Amino acid sequence: MAVAARKAKTVAPKSGSKASGSKASVKIISNIPQLTRDEDMNAYKEMLLIRRFEEKSGQMYGMGLIGGFCHLYIGQEAVVVGMQMASKPGDQVITGYRDHGHMLACGMESRGVLAELTGRRGGYSRGKGGSMHMFSREKKFFGGHGIVGAQVSLGTGLGFANWYRNDPSVSLVYFGDGAANQGQVYESFNMAALWKLPVVYIIENNRYAMGTSVNRASAQTDFSRRGLSFNIPGEQVDGMDIRAVKAAGERAMEHARSGKGPYILEMQTYRYRGHSMSDPAKYRSKDEVQKMREEHDPIEQVRARLINQWKVAEDELKAIDAKARDVVNDAAEFATHDPEPDVSELYTDILL
Numbered sequence: 001m002a003v004a005a006r007k008a009k010t011v012a013p014k015s016g017s018k019a020s021g022s023k024a025s026v027k028i029i030s031n032i033p034q035l036t037r038d039e040d041m042n043a044y045k046e047m048l049l050i051r052r053f054e055e056k057s058g059q060m061y062g063m064g065l066i067g068g069f070c071h072l073y074i075g076q077e078a079v080v081v082g083m084q085m086a087s088k089p090g091d092q093v094i095t096g097y098r099d100h101g102h103m104l105a106c107g108m109e110s111r112g113v114l115a116e117l118t119g120r121r122g123g124y125s126r127g128k129g130g131s132m133h134m135f136s137r138e139k140k141f142f143g144g145h146g147i148v149g150a151q152v153s154l155g156t157g158l159g160f161a162n163w164y165r166n167d168p169s170v171s172l173v174y175f176g177d178g179a180a181n182q183g184q185v186y187e188s189f190n191m192a193a194l195w196k197l198p199v200v201y202i203i204e205n206n207r208y209a210m211g212t213s214v215n216r217a218s219a220q221t222d223f224s225r226r227g228l229s230f231n232i233p234g235e236q237v238d239g240m241d242i243r244a245v246k247a248a249g250e251r252a253m254e255h256a257r258s259g260k261g262p263y264i265l266e267m268q269t270y271r272y273r274g275h276s277m278s279d280p281a282k283y284r285s286k287d288e289v290q291k292m293r294e295e296h297d298p299i300e301q302v303r304a305r306l307i308n309q310w311k312v313a314e315d316e317l318k319a320i321d322a323k324a325r326d327v328v329n330d331a332a333e334f335a336t337h338d339p340e341p342d343v344s345e346l347y348t349d350i351l352l
Contacts, residue, residue, distance in 0.1 A: 082245025
């Protein structure tokens with residue numbers, strides 16, 4: 001299938017602003033490239049697995065099987081899946097506490113992730129980290145971090161290690177619109193730009209941070225411009241459309257990998273559930289959430305293309321859904337019967 005042409009519009013910083021005179025620019029991309037049938041199919045499978053996993057996690061939390069904090073990724077699946085489609089082996093991923101989707105997209109097993117959520121030995125942090133703190137060096141996933149914005153400095157450090165070792169890998173650093181207002185974010189931007197580190201900063205703007213809309217909490221709501229004073233280019237991306245995410249990810253990673261330094265992607269996305277399982281989300285209307293579900297759902301967009309463009313039968317899509325549910329149900333069964341950590345584990349993995 002022919003790939004649609006890409007049109008880019010460069011927006012210069014406004015005169016008189018702090019960013020005035022910056023060499024960087026913000027690019028708004030239209031006419032995004034289309035995916036192949038196989039790419040759409042794989043994207044559908046990956047996003048659907050994350051959706052079903054998160055639904056099961058929410059159910060198990062309600063049953064008291066998951067303790068502590070639990071932040072679901074439902075609605076934002078296209079961001080991490082699209083970025084992983086654009087990444088190469090060796091690229092690292094680090095994120096905040098809304099992290100289950102990132103783990104699964106990196107190839108971590110559902111059993112291990114859910115076992116960690118339930119505090120079992122078979123979890124990725126041996127049952128001691130829970131929802132917000134699990135890792136996999138094998139899959140190049142470096143957390144899961146509960147401190148808001150902390151992963152930005154750590155992810156910049158991963159980029160520094162790549163640069164120092166002449167490693168062509170790129171560090172993908174995810175954080176939210178709330179974390180974008182943290183001071184260490186801009187210290188990291190400065191360092192990454194100064195040394196031209198291979199880092200892509202992905203701001204998942206789901207519009208509400210913990211519960212306050214971006215318009216009430218941020219003086220500059222175009223997060224793609226947050227790096228202009230450091231000469232870091234950025235662009236806004238429709239984070240609900242996996243095609244746009246993949247295309248933007250490829251541009252950003254090529255920029256970083258070629259020695260040009262960091263890049264910022266503002267993914268305009270939306271979470272359907274509250275900030276965490278304890279959040280009733282009364283700060284927005286049900287009609288707003290329903291409108292996003294009906295008009296912009298990332299999984300339904302791909303499903304519609306599979307049916308209408310690629311002529312995939314409904315039965316085949318139902319089979320994919322059934323398989324995703326089977327994987328998640330198997331993980332839930334494992335996570336509820338796997339033994340809890342031995343008491344001796346209290347004294348392991350501790351840095352003194």
